[in-house]
Amino acid sequence: MPRTPVERRWLAGHLGLVYLFLYGPIVVLIVLSFNKSGLPTAWTGFSTEWYGRLAANPAILAAARNTLIVAVGSTLIATAIGTLLALGLETVRPGPVLEGLVFAPMVIPDIVLAIALLSFYALLNVSLGLHSIILSHAVFNIAFVCAVVRTRLKHFDKSIVEASIDLGAGEVTTFFRITLPVIFPGVLAGALLAFTLSVDEFIIAYFTSGAGRASTTFPMQIYAMIRFGVTPEINAVATIVLGVSFTLVLLSQRLNRDFVR
Amino acid sequence: MTAGPVLEIEGATKRFGPVAAVDRLSLAVDENEFFALLGPSGCGKTTLLRLIAGFEQPDEGRIRLDGRDITAVRPNRRPVNMMFQSYALFPHFSVHGNVAYGLEMEGLHGAELKRRVAAALDMVRLGDLAGRRPHQLSGGQRQRVALARALVKRPRVLLLDEPLAALDKKLRGEMQLELKRLQHETGIAFLVVTHDQEEALVMADRIALLRDGRIAQLGTPRDLYERPANRFAAGFIGIMNFFAGRLAAGGVAVDGLGLLPAAVGGVAAPGTPATLAVRPERVRLVPMLSAAGSGGGLVGTVEGIAYLGQDLLVHVRLAGQAAPLIARLPSGSAAAEGLSEGAPVACDWPPEQARVLTD
Amino acid sequence: MAAAERLRRLVLLGPGLGWLGLFLVVPCVVVFAYSFFERGVYGGIDYVFTLDNYARAADALYLSIFLKSARIAALTTFAALLVGYPAAYLIATGPKHRQLPLLILVMLPFWSNYLIRTYAWIVLLNREGLINRALTGLGWIEQPLPLLYNDFAIVVGLLYGYLPFMVLALYSSISRLNPEMREASADLGAPAWRTFLRVTLPLTLPGIGAGSVFVFVLSIGNFITPDLLGGGRSVMVGNLIYDQFLTARDWPFGSSLAFLLIGVMLLLLFAQAWAVRRGQEARADA
Numbered sequence: 001m002p003r004t005p006v007e008r009r010w011l012a013g014h015l016g017l018v019y020l021f022l023y024g025p026i027v028v029l030i031v032l033s034f035n036k037s038g039l040p041t042a043w044t045g046f047s048t049e050w051y052g053r054l055a056a057n058p059a060i061l062a063a064a065r066n067t068l069i070v071a072v073g074s075t076l077i078a079t080a081i082g083t084l085l086a087l088g089l090e091t092v093r094p095g096p097v098l099e100g101l102v103f104a105p106m107v108i109p110d111i112v113l114a115i116a117l118l119s120f121y122a123l124l125n126v127s128l129g130l131h132s133i134i135l136s137h138a139v140f141n142i143a144f145v146c147a148v149v150r151t152r153l154k155h156f157d158k159s160i161v162e163a164s165i166d167l168g169a170g171e172v173t174t175f176f177r178i179t180l181p182v183i184f185p186g187v188l189a190g191a192l193l194a195f196t197l198s199v200d201e202f203i204i205a206y207f208t209s210g211a212g213r214a215s216t217t218f219p220m221q222i223y224a225m226i227r228f229g230v231t232p233e234i235n236a237v238a239t240i241v242l243g244v245s246f247t248l249v250l251l252s253q254r255l256n257r258d259f260v261r
Numbered sequence: 262m263t264a265g266p267v268l269e270i271e272g273a274t275k276r277f278g279p280v281a282a283v284d285r286l287s288l289a290v291d292e293n294e295f296f297a298l299l300g301p302s303g304c305g306k307t308t309l310l311r312l313i314a315g316f317e318q319p320d321e322g323r324i325r326l327d328g329r330d331i332t333a334v335r336p337n338r339r340p341v342n343m344m345f346q347s348y349a350l351f352p353h354f355s356v357h358g359n360v361a362y363g364l365e366m367e368g369l370h371g372a373e374l375k376r377r378v379a380a381a382l383d384m385v386r387l388g389d390l391a392g393r394r395p396h397q398l399s400g401g402q403r404q405r406v407a408l409a410r411a412l413v414k415r416p417r418v419l420l421l422d423e424p425l426a427a428l429d430k431k432l433r434g435e436m437q438l439e440l441k442r443l444q445h446e447t448g449i450a451f452l453v454v455t456h457d458q459e460e461a462l463v464m465a466d467r468i469a470l471l472r473d474g475r476i477a478q479l480g481t482p483r484d485l486y487e488r489p490a491n492r493f494a495a496g497f498i499g500i501m502n503f504f505a506g507r508l509a510a511g512g513v514a515v516d517g518l519g520l521l522p523a524a525v526g527g528v529a530a531p532g533t534p535a536t537l538a539v540r541p542e543r544v545r546l547v548p549m550l551s552a553a554g555s556g557g558g559l560v561g562t563v564e565g566i567a568y569l570g571q572d573l574l575v576h577v578r579l580a581g582q583a584a585p586l587i588a589r590l591p592s593g594s595a596a597a598e599g600l601s602e603g604a605p606v607a608c609d610w611p612p613e614q615a616r617v618l619t620d
Numbered sequence: 621m622a623a624a625e626r627l628r629r630l631v632l633l634g635p636g637l638g639w640l641g642l643f644l645v646v647p648c649v650v651v652f653a654y655s656f657f658e659r660g661v662y663g664g665i666d667y668v669f670t671l672d673n674y675a676r677a678a679d680a681l682y683l684s685i686f687l688k689s690a691r692i693a694a695l696t697t698f699a700a701l702l703v704g705y706p707a708a709y710l711i712a713t714g715p716k717h718r719q720l721p722l723l724i725l726v727m728l729p730f731w732s733n734y735l736i737r738t739y740a741w742i743v744l745l746n747r748e749g750l751i752n753r754a755l756t757g758l759g760w761i762e763q764p765l766p767l768l769y770n771d772f773a774i775v776v777g778l779l780y781g782y783l784p785f786m787v788l789a790l791y792s793s794i795s796r797l798n799p800e801m802r803e804a805s806a807d808l809g810a811p812a813w814r815t816f817l818r819v820t821l822p823l824t825l826p827g828i829g830a831g832s833v834f835v836f837v838l839s840i841g842n843f844i845t846p847d848l849l850g851g852g853r854s855v856m857v858g859n860l861i862y863d864q865f866l867t868a869r870d871w872p873f874g875s876s877l878a879f880l881l882i883g884v885m886l887l888l889l890f891a892q893a894w895a896v897r898r899g900q901e902a903r904a905d906a
Binding site: 157159160162163164165166167168169170173178181182 | 336342349366411
Binding site: 089107111135200227241248253 | 724735
């Protein structure tokens with residue numbers, strides 16, 4: 001490559017700064033979460049006090065429980081429907097309209113989707129609560145699961161489906177014994193992605209949760225804490241959330257990589 | 262066992278849009294026969310195979326197996342199995358699992374299942390690889406697993422889609438003989454789709470040469486090679502010399518070359534446009550001392566000599582002809598010794614070895 | 621057999637398309653319909669047809685917010701390009717076995733909670749935040765800089781959120797470049813910077829286009845960053861829509877704003893798709 005070592009060093013330095021930019025704030029939060037004083041102004045010693053306070057905070061625990069319910073619910077729905085959708089799209093040749101429809105939930109600004117769903121629910125007089133959040137989250141999760149599974153399907157040798165039928169298996173048997181096991185890493189990766197997105201999602205949950213405290217999700221709780229009352233527990237919250245996200249994403253990556261072999 | 266053919270196709274037509282991939286095609290495959298569907302890409306051979314397997318439905322026509330109409334029968338219920346071009350092995354099953362799959366679908370299990378799987382693997386000589394996964398096998402081994410998987414179900418007909426296309430030349434030669442052996446051993450009718458005419462000649466008992474969805478010629482390898490019925494068949498199989506001219510007594514009259522001898526059937530009237538077709542190995546070359554007349558026979562100039570080891574392929578330029586005459590003779594023969602590039606040479610052939618085609 | 625095929629398609633496509641139809645298309649149609657009605661006295665909907673909402677949106681006040689959003693989004697996109705291109709370039713032209721890990725490292729923050737990441741910048745940028753303390757500590761400034769609750773903070777927050785996206789888009793374009801083209805350029809006598817300007821940059825235009833459109837579109841519709849980092853006023857379109865729905869309770873007007881936003885987005889996406897197709901045709905002719 002016609003590039004001098006000097007150039008490479010400049011570029012490498014730049015890349016290092018980029019990583020610093022990306023991870024610096026994260027590291028700061030993690031460090032702060034262990035700061036005894038809990039304030040960014042002074043480091044007064046290592047402490048897990050804030051994690052302890054967190055565990056005893058009923059509002060946060062309730063919000064976490066709600067988020068878990070919503071995430072699991074919307075992920076289950078989205079994984080099943082999204083996988084079927086991906087399989088369907090790969091058998092027909094989807095025109096631009098169909099592609100656009102399946103792509104739309106991923107690009108539409110979340111605030112627009114939030115108000116649209118709220119208007120829709122209001123019009124139908126649907127009661128709002130965790131269930132409406134689950135239905136709403138499933139919308140973009142279906143699109144994401146579908147996208148991930150479709151990528152996996154590009155490497156899928158369709159003739160093994162025909163081979164299975166040729167050997168005497170019916171459609172349903174073929175789906176459960178051949179198709180699903182072979183695409184399973186992709187399905188799992190999609191599910192993990194959907195779970196992560198649902199856990200992190202704020203604005204749609206905020207609009208479609210209704211007024212009750214019983215349907216406050218974790219991000220809604222975090223937003224309230226940031227906006228209206230910053231306590232040091234939030235750093236502990238942040239660290240835990242980051243840890244969980246990173247683990248899930250790395251796991252999802254691992255699954256996808258193992259299969260591309 | 263029924264006395265008739267095991268597989269019959271009657272007037273099958275399959276259209277994709279305005280194009281008929283298979284066009285009113287009829288043929289019959291006998292029991293214990295090695296049958297080849299040969300043709301260039303796009304001729305409809307793969308479509309026909311998929312019609313027999315049941316993955317496509319014919320727009321017109323019927324398909325019968327042992328006399329029974331199976332046109333409406335779903336592919337997983339037909340006693341017909343296929344070896345796919347990509348082998349289509351299940352990546353998440355072992356070799357044993359792959360071969361056992363079809364038997365499991367029949368409801369077989371336990372010791373009987375294991376016995377039949379083992380027998381099938383032994384037949385393709387893969388007995389000690391039963392525990393391996395497909396990605397751990399070579400291309401040739403994967404193919405044999407695909408064969409075993411289909412054969413273990415003892416279908417009435419085994420369909421093979423370009424079975425040797427993915428193999429290198431040496432392996433291809435070995436597998437050709439291997440497939441013949443398997444067919445003899447199992448007694449199952451094999452229906453092979455291929456675009457390689459040499460392969461079809463080596464392996465098949467009978468060949469159907471397809472073109473644009475129709476049969477151009479159906480016969481034994483010898484029939485197709487020595488008695489091609491039309492220009493397409495003559496040109497597709499092996500190398501052939503063609504001379505365009507008009508029918509005359511005793512042969513074909515070609516402008517600029519005179520009467521070329523051939524066995525004329527006598528059905529068509531003299532003067533009809535006809536093509537004379539003669540194989541390179543039937544052409545006799547006699548080196549001439551000079552370009553002076555050799556008694557009115559065909560005279561040309563040697564344009565090039567290709568050494569093939571055992572044989573020579575000689576290109577002879579003839580006056581007024583665009584394409585050279587190609588002759589094949591053994592390297593060690595007397596005629597071969599006398600040949601050199603640029604030298605004049607006299608060409609002829611036994612009239613009964615030249616065919617006259619009027620299509 | 622055709623009936624079986626149709627059943628198959630229904631089972632596979634039905635649930636997904638049905639869900640998206642019911643929970644995406646219909647709500648959007650509802651919003652579109654609302655934008656043509658009037659706001660009721662108590663905050664509901666008065667089903668009287670009017671174009672007033674769109675007329676109001678063209679008002680100087682709201683127009684300026686739209687323009688401001690576009691300006692901030694453009695700044696973010698530009699910054700993302702400047703910062704992201706060298707990073708993507710180094711990764712794409714580096715050793716093959718390091719590319720995936722480096723990319724994953726870039727993308728990882730993208731998958732964590734957006735709120736948390738934005739909060740981190742509140743910590744860093746405020747008057748007693750780490751950056752100001754570091755700068756005063758080093759003696760570079762006397763007074764703490766107003767880094768938070770302004771446009772600067774919003775751009776930083778948006779850049780932080782969407783930079784990984786840009787790097788990924790650029791990487792995918794740069795890594796597809798044939799290295800022999802650069803070598804050919806050098807062989808023909810071009811110095812490195814000219815090779816970059818005349819060979820590398822033009823050939824990676826598709827990646828630049830894709831990345832830019834996505835970062836712009838995501839930035840202009842963003843709500844959280846301007847809300848947390850912008851100072852709590854209706855700074856950008858997202859905040860405006862939020863206010864109309866939850867504070868002013870003027871759903872029709874909010875709907876019209878939402879639809880204008882979607883309109884801008886679709887325009888950009890179509891323009892990009894058209895440009896991509898033009899580029900492909902041009903390359904096919906070459």
